[in-house]
Amino acid sequence: MSRFGVLVVGPAGCGKSTFCAALISHIANTKRSCLYVNLDPAATDFEYEPAVDIKDLITLEDAMEEMGLGPNGGLVACFEFLMENLDWLDSSLDDVGEDTLVIFDCPGQIELYTHVPILPNLAKHLTGHLQFSLAASYLLESTFVIDKSKFFAGTLSAMSAMIMLEIPHINIMSKMDLVKGQFSKRELRRFLDPDPGIILSDVHKKTNPKFHRLNECVVGLIDDFSMVQFLQLESQNEDSVQAILSYIDDCVGWSEVQEPQIKDEPDMDYTEPVDD
Numbered sequence: 718m719s720r721f722g723v724l725v726v727g728p729a730g731c732g733k734s735t736f737c738a739a740l741i742s743h744i745a746n747t748k749r750s751c752l753y754v755n756l757d758p759a760a761t762d763f764e765y766e767p768a769v770d771i772k773d774l775i776t777l778e779d780a781m782e783e784m785g786l787g788p789n790g791g792l793v794a795c796f797e798f799l800m801e802n803l804d805w806l807d808s809s810l811d812d813v814g815e816d817t818l819v820i821f822d823c824p825g826q827i828e829l830y831t832h833v834p835i836l837p838n839l840a841k842h843l844t845g846h847l848q849f850s851l852a853a854s855y856l857l858e859s860t861f862v863i864d865k866s867k868f869f870a871g872t873l874s875a876m877s878a879m880i881m882l883e884i885p886h887i888n889i890m891s892k893m894d895l896v897k898g899q900f901s902k903r904e905l906r907r908f909l910d911p912d913p914g915i916i917l918s919d920v921h922k923k924t925n926p927k928f929h930r931l932n933e934c935v936v937g938l939i940d941d942f943s944m945v946q947f948l949q950l951e952s953q954n955e956d957s958v959q960a961i962l963s964y965i966d967d968c969v970g971w972s973e974v975q976e977p978q979i980k981d982e983p984d985m986d987y988t989e990p991v992d993d
């Protein structure tokens with residue numbers, strides 16, 4: 718049996734939990750089923766109560782207090798603890814069927830997947846042991862396009878997550894409502910399907926010439942991989958959420974295993990009238 722899931726990842730505050738809530742609400746509207754898993758041991762306010770919550774296993778506060786760590790070290794400790802207690806996660810996800818999309822809301826510390834292989838190992842466990850067909854959706858905040866050097870940094874982190882996680886990956890430019898009026902469609906396209914060469918000249922203008930060679934190397938790296946494109950997301954817009962969900966469905970192969978839905982069951986006793 719297959720299980721389906723999406724890891725919602727990205728830097729702090731980029732709109733992951735809001736996107737998860739929008740997905741849950743949209744999935745409910747379309748009479749599909751989903752399960753919300755909170756993997757952020759510091760998260761407090763939820764629009765939808767998680768069905769599975771890492772805080773039932775360990776909280777960031779406990780980890781920081783007991784080990785005398787700061788917030789980042791505490792978070793890594795929480796995930797190390799989770800990795801040592803994967804049976805907790807296994808039993809929490811035991812009953813998930815192939816008609817349910819599991820939405821994993823991850824913390825915003827991108828070190829967990831760009832620097833240390835914690836989330837990649839978790840993804841391996843989900844796809845291997847628990848037989849999940851899993852995709853990652855990496856959110857980057859649209860306001861990053863206003864500061865081009867931030868945009869490059871964000872694109873590099875998206876690329877790094879893509880390479881580290883080794884699962885089907887969708888990059889999403891979140892909070893598009895914040896920049897829509899400020900850029901023409903043509904300008905936005907430069908960022909959604911990045912042409913680093915063109916954006917580079919803008920970065921050069923704002924940086925000391927002694928860094929130009931470095932800028933060019935970074936851009937060359939993004940160009941060589943040619944892997945990053947962004948979908949647009951406005952979490953308050955249901956059409957936008959539906960569009961992203963369709964990509965997620967394609968990535969995990971959702972539709973291939975779903976039964977076709979017959980809305981009105983035909984009356985089995987009914988027989989076609991025979992023409993005389």
Ligand SMILES: Nc1nc2c(ncn2[C@@H]2O[C@H](COP(=O)(O)OP(=O)(O)OP(=O)(O)O)[C@@H](O)[C@H]2O)c(=O)[nH]1
Pocket residue numbers: 728729730731732733734735736757823824825826891892893894895950951952953
């Ligand atoms: N304008 C706008 N604001 C948004 C959107 N999505 C999220 N936000 C706001 O961005 C802020 C952060 O959103 P969250 O969903 O908590 O972000 P997060 O990535 O889960 O944050 P962390 O879990 O702390 O990493 C909140 O104030 C949201 O209301 C959006 O599509 N448009």
Ligand SMILES: [Mg+2]
Pocket residue numbers: 733734735757760822823
């Ligand atoms: Mg969150």
